[in-house]
Amino acid sequence: MNRSELVFPFAAIAGQEKVKKALILNAVNPAVGGVLISGEKGTAKSTLVRGLADVISESVVNLPLNITEDRLIGTIDIEKAISRGKKAVDYGVLHKANENILYVDEVNLLSEHIVNCLLEVSSSGVNKIEREGLSFSHESKFILIGTMNPEEGYLRPQFIDRFGLYVESRGSRDIQERKEIIKRRLEYEEGPIGFIKDWQKENHRIRDEIADAREIIKDVVVDEELMYFAADIARGGNCSGHRAEISIVETAKAIAALDRRKNVISDDIEEAAGYSLPHRMREIPNVNESRRDPNNNDKDTNRDETQNNASSNNSKTDDIRNRDIENDDISKRNNNNDDFMNKRDNDLTDEQIGDNSKKNDKSNESSNEPHSQEKIEQPLYNDKIIPLEIKSTNNVKKIKGTGKRTKVKNDSQKGRYIKYSIPKGKVSSIAFDATLRAALPYQKFRNNDKVSIVIDRSDIREKIRERRTGSTILFVVDASGSMGTKQRMRAVKSAIISMLNDAYQKRDKVGMIAFRKDKAEVLLPITKSVDMAEKRLKNIPTGGKTPLASGLYAAYELLKSYKVKEPDTEPLMVLVTDGKANVSLNKGKPIDDVLHMAGMIRNEGIQTMVIDTESGFIQLGLGKKLSDEINGEYYKLEDIRAKELKSIVNHRG
Amino acid sequence: MENIKRQYPFTAIVGQDNMKKALLLNIINPSLGGVLIRGEKGTAKSTAVRALADLLPERKEISGCKFHCNPEEISECCDECVGLIESGDVTKHKGKMRVVDLPVSATEDRVVGTLDIEHAIKMGEKKFESGILAEANRNILYIDEVNLLDDHVVDILLDSAAMGVNTIEREGISYTHPARFVLVGTMNPEEGDLRPQLLDRFGLVVEVMGERETEKRVEVIKRRLEYEDNPEKFVERYIQDNNILNERVMKAKSLLSKVGYTDEILDIVARLSIELEVDGHRADITMVKTAVTNAAFNGRTKVMKEDLLEAAELVLPHRMRRRPFEEGVLDFERVKQIIG
Numbered sequence: 001m002n003r004s005e006l007v008f009p010f011a012a013i014a015g016q017e018k019v020k021k022a023l024i025l026n027a028v029n030p031a032v033g034g035v036l037i038s039g040e041k042g043t044a045k046s047t048l049v050r051g052l053a054d055v056i057s058e059s060v061v062n063l064p065l066n067i068t069e070d071r072l073i074g075t076i077d078i079e080k081a082i083s084r085g086k087k088a089v090d091y092g093v094l095h096k097a098n099e100n101i102l103y104v105d106e107v108n109l110l111s112e113h114i115v116n117c118l119l120e121v122s123s124s125g126v127n128k129i130e131r132e133g134l135s136f137s138h139e140s141k142f143i144l145i146g147t148m149n150p151e152e153g154y155l156r157p158q159f160i161d162r163f164g165l166y167v168e169s170r171g172s173r174d175i176q177e178r179k180e181i182i183k184r185r186l187e188y189e190e191g192p193i194g195f196i197k198d199w200q201k202e203n204h205r206i207r208d209e210i211a212d213a214r215e216i217i218k219d220v221v222v223d224e225e226l227m228y229f230a231a232d233i234a235r236g237g238n239c240s241g242h243r244a245e246i247s248i249v250e251t252a253k254a255i256a257a258l259d260r261r262k263n264v265i266s267d268d269i270e271e272a273a274g275y276s277l278p279h280r281m282r283e284i285p286n287v288n289e290s291r292r293d294p295n296n297n298d299k300d301t302n303r304d305e306t307q308n309n310a311s312s313n314n315s316k317t318d319d320i321r322n323r324d325i326e327n328d329d330i331s332k333r334n335n336n337n338d339d340f341m342n343k344r345d346n347d348l349t350d351e352q353i354g355d356n357s358k359k360n361d362k363s364n365e366s367s368n369e370p371h372s373q374e375k376i377e378q379p380l381y382n383d384k385i386i387p388l389e390i391k392s393t394n395n396v397k398k399i400k401g402t403g404k405r406t407k408v409k410n411d412s413q414k415g416r417y418i419k420y421s422i423p424k425g426k427v428s429s430i431a432f433d434a435t436l437r438a439a440l441p442y443q444k445f446r447n448n449d450k451v452s453i454v455i456d457r458s459d460i461r462e463k464i465r466e467r468r469t470g471s472t473i474l475f476v477v478d479a480s481g482s483m484g485t486k487q488r489m490r491a492v493k494s495a496i497i498s499m500l501n502d503a504y505q506k507r508d509k510v511g512m513i514a515f516r517k518d519k520a521e522v523l524l525p526i527t528k529s530v531d532m533a534e535k536r537l538k539n540i541p542t543g544g545k546t547p548l549a550s551g552l553y554a555a556y557e558l559l560k561s562y563k564v565k566e567p568d569t570e571p572l573m574v575l576v577t578d579g580k581a582n583v584s585l586n587k588g589k590p591i592d593d594v595l596h597m598a599g600m601i602r603n604e605g606i607q608t609m610v611i612d613t614e615s616g617f618i619q620l621g622l623g624k625k626l627s628d629e630i631n632g633e634y635y636k637l638e639d640i641r642a643k644e645l646k647s648i649v650n651h652r653g
Numbered sequence: 654m655e656n657i658k659r660q661y662p663f664t665a666i667v668g669q670d671n672m673k674k675a676l677l678l679n680i681i682n683p684s685l686g687g688v689l690i691r692g693e694k695g696t697a698k699s700t701a702v703r704a705l706a707d708l709l710p711e712r713k714e715i716s717g718c719k720f721h722c723n724p725e726e727i728s729e730c731c732d733e734c735v736g737l738i739e740s741g742d743v744t745k746h747k748g749k750m751r752v753v754d755l756p757v758s759a760t761e762d763r764v765v766g767t768l769d770i771e772h773a774i775k776m777g778e779k780k781f782e783s784g785i786l787a788e789a790n791r792n793i794l795y796i797d798e799v800n801l802l803d804d805h806v807v808d809i810l811l812d813s814a815a816m817g818v819n820t821i822e823r824e825g826i827s828y829t830h831p832a833r834f835v836l837v838g839t840m841n842p843e844e845g846d847l848r849p850q851l852l853d854r855f856g857l858v859v860e861v862m863g864e865r866e867t868e869k870r871v872e873v874i875k876r877r878l879e880y881e882d883n884p885e886k887f888v889e890r891y892i893q894d895n896n897i898l899n900e901r902v903m904k905a906k907s908l909l910s911k912v913g914y915t916d917e918i919l920d921i922v923a924r925l926s927i928e929l930e931v932d933g934h935r936a937d938i939t940m941v942k943t944a945v946t947n948a949a950f951n952g953r954t955k956v957m958k959e960d961l962l963e964a965a966e967l968v969l970p971h972r973m974r975r976r977p978f979e980e981g982v983l984d985f986e987r988v989k990q991i992i993g
Contacts, residue, residue, distance in 0.1 A: 006728040041853040042933020064820045071822035082777035178923035416805040433824035452777030529845035
């Protein structure tokens with residue numbers, strides 16, 4: 001018995017019926033196009049995929065997260081080159097995966113470059129090797145199976161679209177089922193070999209079922225009418241491209257075949273849509289987002305608004321619901337959102353809900369701002385993530401097509417080695433494998449008495465690394481009395497929370513400075529603890545005057561010394577203020593001090609994003625002026641809170 | 654070995670009972686999934702882990718195997734050992750379980766292993782040079798300041814910890830070897846938290862705090878000074894205590910497979926997880942295993958409710974947080990109530 005045979009039996013996994021079915025459907029019909037399993041930790045996601053190998057004839061090829069490009073695509077075979085002087089291919093994982101299942105655990109943590117390679121091959125079905133003097137290609141058609149925990153970040157749309165099906169796995173809420181799960185696991189751990197034997201029969205039954213369905217599916221036909229139905233559903237879900245309907249039809253065929261039928265019925269299409277659509281339906285505006293759309297705020301009070309949005313949300317999904325798709329995922333998702341929002345509403349008093357009503361803003365705008373009062377406003381939590389993109393500069397090259405804050409650096413020792421390059425200057429980190437391969441073709445010309453391979457200076461290759469960390473974001477927050485009016489601070493905190501969510505997923509370092517009364521305070525030095533930033537943020541009180549210049553000075557000092565300590569990083573300062581300074585740094589006019597500091601920050605080359613909180617009828621435009629002086633990216637707070645931010649951010653860098 | 658300063662004895666550590674218990678339970682039952690020790694600086698976290706070395710059991714290893722494969726468990730062996738066992742060509746010896754360090758600065762190739770460059774240049778052959786994960790197989794993998802570990806190294810750890818296998822597809826090398834280890838980490842939460850995903854991989858979590866009683870604090874100082882003054886003599890003084898504990902651990906180990914539990918225990922565990930809205934099923938399974946191990950540690954062959962209570966305290970708190978920013982607080986009164 002080999003290690004690879006010793007896995008928890010597929011049939012013995014209690015519950016998770018949808019996940020199991022999605023996997024089986026793929027085994028019946030590879031045209032279904034793979035499956036992405038998303039779910040909380042500890043829900044047998046990986047166990048299921050590994051168990052699958054026992055009930056199908058294909059093998060499950062594992063793609064480890066830290067794979068390097070050469071092992072993914074294939075490269076020159078070192079040993080053959082040396083022993084026989086021949087150029088032969090050392091095949092990579094994409095070759096192993098051909099006609100098999102390619103499995104990526106924690107697929108959302110895969111490096112961008114590897115994802116790009118995967119996307120290219122998975123769309124063409126062919127892997128082209130053009131490297132190290134080799135020119136070669138082979139078929140690489142695989143079923144892509146990925147598991148992920150959404151807490152750790154999402155996949156980009158092009159990638160998620162590659163997965164034919166999508167299922168969510170979650171822990172069971174049934175006591176008997178939970179007990180069964182514990183029992184079986186412990187039994188397995190006590191004697192895995194006996195346990196596997198006990199379940200062999202059941203595993204075989206599943207295998208036979210799949211084998212039968214594979215025969216049946218050859219004869220399964222789909223009426224044109226049902227194809228229209230599938231297309232309608234896909235259109236109703238606002239899916240782009242045609243992958244959705246194709247996936248629905250192929251999945252429906254597999255469902256019919258599993259049910260030993262040769263004709264697809266409308267129930268099959270509906271069931272299939274439940275697997276093929278959820279991850280492609282992103283474009284339906286959910287309650288969450290539309291509630292925050294500032295354009296809606298003018299006419300209605302918030303209570304009405306919630307209802308309006310809920311109903312408009314319904315009407316948009318009507319297309320789908322009218323067809324009676326009793327699909328868990330689609331309807332549950334929307335329901336979840338409803339529930340979620342309702343719960344939030346219940347937590348708030350009417351007064352608090354008024355926070356994003358412009359009516360309130362207008363009537364209060366001209367009133368005097370209380371400087372003395374001190375209060376703490378709590379942020380509104382939501383699942384929204386506001387992406388912050390750090391601009392790339394000269395020594396930081398960006399991989400094309402990435403929307404993420406992933407950087408490639410040649411000079412850094414940190415990060416994951418993914419591929420190599422020919423060095424331009426001093427080599428700090430040699431890619432030995434690539435260097436060896438580069439040296440191979442020349443061996444017969446070189447004197448090699450003592451060693452098998454002689455390496456010349458020109459063979460040297462260096463490592464290119466990619467890492468997800470490295471960004472540093474310093475939030476500089478105006479906490480003066482003016483921020484306390486009209487619940488502006490609540491809006492600011494909510495927006496920052498959303499940015500912190502993004503920072504967490506991208507593993508950024510964060511720091512926080514607040515300024516009010518007569519000074520600035522470093523609430524959090526730069527740290528990896530995004531949690532801590534959130535805690536500090538929550539407790540920032542508002543009140544007092546606006547020592548904006550002090551805030552800028554504190555940020556300048558902090559970032560300047562940080563850049564000395566961590567020369568690799570490109571810190572971003574996010575400055576949240578209305579620009580109305582009224583405390584000077586020295587003895588001059590407050591506004592002069594502010595502009596002076598802004599100039600210093602600009603000259604230091606610190607990237608800045610200015611979020612202007614000024615709102616209402618009379619606007620002084622000081623925030624804009626500050627932003628120009630500091631050479632920052634300028635946004636109004638409303639922009640940040642609305643979904644337009646996404647497009648704004650995409651224009652950067 | 655002689656000129657290395659003697660390790661501070663495990664039994665000489667004052668207080669910190671939860672931490673000591675969690676570590677011991679993992680030695681008795683390495684499948685519990687390790688311990689994360691969270692606490693402020695200077696609370697004997699590292700000392701306790703290092704001191705464990707004295708208490709670690711002996712076991713059989715296949716001679717010459719880089720992964721210290723178990724000759725009696727072919728299913729957990731590396732490919733070479735499987736071959737050896739099948740051909741009946743195995744030589745084995747007794748080896749001691751060890752604490753293997755993973756320094757925070759470790760690079761990825763040192764962790765997972767890499768291409769043996771010297772061999773490649775001299776012989777023109779590809780050979781796998783094993784890394785820390787190979788060393789860690791069947792041992793304790795200890796990471797001090799685990800929260801400061803580079804993110805991509807954390808990802809690999811997660812992968813290996815989940816699969817019990819290290820798969821390498823890097824730098825021209827394609828290789829797979831067993832990597833089952835007891836993960837022990839320490840961290841100071843002030844310096845940033847762990848990702849929930851990694852947190853969940855730790856079977857047990859303990860919070861340590863400095864002693865609050867003056868008397869105990871004084872005792873801590875006294876013992877430390879005595880130890881610094883004359884380590885040999887100090888260690889000598891605790892040999893007997895250490896031996897007694899060692900015996901207790903060995904006895905518990907042999908008792909482990911005989912411990913039974915009632916259906917009611919399972920029922921309570923399932924209810925706990927549902928009512929406290931714990932993510933996934935890992936908590937349930939670990940809770941039962943911890944209770945079983947705790948019973949064995951106490952010389953019993955039947956799991957009692959108090960075992961479950963102790964297990965819940967070690968297993969549940971870190972699994973209470975639901976989203977990155979949500980403060981998870983374990984309502985221990987409620988746990989007590991459900992356990993009854």
